[in-house]
Amino acid sequence: DAGVIQSPRHEVTEMGQEVTLRCKPISGHNSLFWYRQTMMRGLELLIYFNNNVPIDDSGMPEDRFSAKMPNASFSTLKIQPSEPRDSAVYFCASSPTRNRVEQFFGPGTRLTVL
Amino acid sequence: QKEVEQNSGPLSVPEGAIASLNCTYSDRVSQSFFWYRQYSGKSPELIMSIYSNGDKEDGRFTAQLNKASQYVSLLIRDSQPSDSATYLCAVGGYGQNFVFGPGTRLSVLP
Numbered sequence: 730d731a732g733v734i735q736s737p738r739h740e741v742t743e744m745g746q747e748v749t750l751r752c753k754p755i756s757g758h759n760s761l762f763w764y765r766q767t768m769m770r771g772l773e774l775l776i777y778f779n780n781n782v783p784i785d786d787s788g789m790p791e792d793r794f795s796a797k798m799p800n801a802s803f804s805t806l807k808i809q810p811s812e813p814r815d816s817a818v819y820f821c822a823s824s825p826t827r828n829r830v831e832q833f834f835g836p837g838t839r840l841t842v843l
Numbered sequence: 844q845k846e847v848e849q850n851s852g853p854l855s856v857p858e859g860a861i862a863s864l865n866c867t868y869s870d871r872v873s874q875s876f877f878w879y880r881q882y883s884g885k886s887p888e889l890i891m892s893i894y895s896n897g898d899k900e901d902g903r904f905t906a907q908l909n910k911a912s913q914y915v916s917l918l919i920r921d922s923q924p925s926d927s928a929t930y931l932c933a934v935g936g937y938g939q940n941f942v943f944g945p946g947t948r949l950s951v952l953p
Contacts, residue, residue: 771943771944771945771946772887772931772943772946774940774941774942774943777940784940785940820886830875830941831877831889831892832877832889833889834879834887834888835886836886837886
């Protein structure tokens with residue numbers, strides 16, 4: 730079975746540019762999570778969806794960040810405009826059901842904002 | 844604010860020894876507990892989940908949970924150099940929202 734798929738794997742952009750990260754969860758999983766990981770702050774939950782509906786976006790750092798899940802097999806995390814402090818590894822994870830809450834992570838997108 | 848704490852390490856153990864990783868959490872109503880392993884440059888990989896007080900064994904790994912003390916641990920028996928990684932403790936409540944600890948870096952010395 731394919732795991733969580735993320736694209737791109739690496740993104741280098743200049744400050745002020747729009748960045749879009751993409752995620753395809755494991756087929757049949759009902760929940761999807763976006764995390765950001767840095768050395769300083771560790772792994773932080775940005776937002777999570779249950780059945781395509783955003784449940785908790787309290788971790789989204791500011792209005793420059795937005796996330797969508799238009800269907801069960803696709804989600805995007807957008808940063809507009811990007812800033813150097815957004816440089817991090819962004820992970821997408823999915824979990825099966827509300828009764829099975831184990832989360833499975835994608836390979837991540839390493840974002841560098843110059 | 845839920846908090847999950849771990850010793851940052853690095854924890855160094857010789858090959859073949861038992862590595863003991865510890866995690867404490869602040870939210871008494873937490874229901875689910877997980878250990879993830881993360882190799883450098885890779886994504887977190889789930890290695891153990893535990894929901895009830897006591898021990899749960901899977902191969903060389905044993906997770907121990909004590910809800911009264913708000914403490915969960917991971918023991919790795921017969922440690923191998925390939926176990927060298929950062930181990931993340933994650934704690935969840937009634938929903939699916941986890942809080943991850945900062946991780947403990949383990950180094951197994953040949």
